[in-house]
Amino acid sequence: MTQRFESEWRARFERFALRHEEEALISGWSETGLRLRLLAFSDLMDSFKLASPARVLDVGCGAGSYVRLLAGLGHHVVGIDYSFPSLLRAVAADPGLKGRYLSGEAYRLPLGTESFDLVLSIGMLQALSAPDLALDEMVRVLRPGGLLVVEALNARAVASRVGRALKRLKGRVDRVRVYDPRIVERWIAGRGVQLDRRLPVCLPPRSLPQIGRLLDHGILRRGIEASAAASELVAHTFLFVGRKCETTTNHTKRGPLK
Numbered sequence: 001m002t003q004r005f006e007s008e009w010r011a012r013f014e015r016f017a018l019r020h021e022e023e024a025l026i027s028g029w030s031e032t033g034l035r036l037r038l039l040a041f042s043d044l045m046d047s048f049k050l051a052s053p054a055r056v057l058d059v060g061c062g063a064g065s066y067v068r069l070l071a072g073l074g075h076h077v078v079g080i081d082y083s084f085p086s087l088l089r090a091v092a093a094d095p096g097l098k099g100r101y102l103s104g105e106a107y108r109l110p111l112g113t114e115s116f117d118l119v120l121s122i123g124m125l126q127a128l129s130a131p132d133l134a135l136d137e138m139v140r141v142l143r144p145g146g147l148l149v150v151e152a153l154n155a156r157a158v159a160s161r162v163g164r165a166l167k168r169l170k171g172r173v174d175r176v177r178v179y180d181p182r183i184v185e186r187w188i189a190g191r192g193v194q195l196d197r198r199l200p201v202c203l204p205p206r207s208l209p210q211i212g213r214l215l216d217h218g219i220l221r222r223g224i225e226a227s228a229a230a231s232e233l234v235a236h237t238f239l240f241v242g243r244k245c246e247t248t249t250n251h252t253k254r255g256p257l258k
Contacts, residue, residue, distance in 0.1 A: 002129040008175075009127040010082060013062070017085035026063040026089055027123055033203050037122060038065060040201045040239055041149070047197075048147060050075070054117040059106050059138055060124030064090030064099060071098035075118075078111070080104045106134040111141045118142075120149040122239075126176040132187070139191045144246045148193050151239050153178040154200075156232040181238050193242035198228075200235030 024034040052074045061079030070077045077099040104110045119142045125131045155178035
């Protein structure tokens with residue numbers, strides 16, 4: 001089942017890239033989903049105060065949206081993905097090749113240990129059956145003191161719980177992995193990364209885009225971000241931000257995540 005899950009996702013991403021030119025569709029997202037994720041990440045970047053140029057790695061870069069964003073800020077960015085058609089789309093969208101693009105697996109990053117100042121992974125954990133191996137590798141290539149940004153779909157959200165319950169009633173299997181945000185925090189801490197922030201990203205249902213305007217309201221958004229309980233109920237996904245500890249204690253290879 002695990003091998004089938006991952007092979008289906010790989011085929012899905014390749015199919016998306018071959019069929020579509022729009023960045024959101026290449027990743028299997030809506031335009032709103034991509035826009036709000038980029039806005040949330042841009043807000044985080046404003047608080048990072050990274051030295052420029054920083055060395056940045058985007059694991060599961062897809063069409064290269066974050067690679068181009070970060071390269072446009074003057075950073076040296078590498079995007080890696082296992083979908084070659086997606087990488088071709090990323091290269092085509094970056095005619096000046098401000099970023100570098102590599103074909104590779106998140107479980108075995110072909111990159112040096114402690115060689116990046118920032119490692120990010122957006123929209124990838126949902127398609128993995130062994131997130132522990134991917135997290136181990138991301139932490140391995142991150143320098144001590146470097147920043148880690150990981151997105152994980154929120155299993156505690158009301159919409160997510162209802163959706164999973166309906167699928168079980170219909171005998172259908174989930175196509176994506178969703179995660180309890182509190183458990184993700186423990187995974188990150190267990191790999192020698194101190195969590196700095198957990199940012200909720202609230203996405204409207206595709207069938208009800210008008211809800212997006214409500215969620216975009218500044219007062220409501222700030223209220224959700226300020227309340228851990230409220231964000232767990234309504235956030236579609238979370239961006240987890242942490243900083244790798246300066247100590248050299250080996251926190252990686254902790255075994256499968258539970």
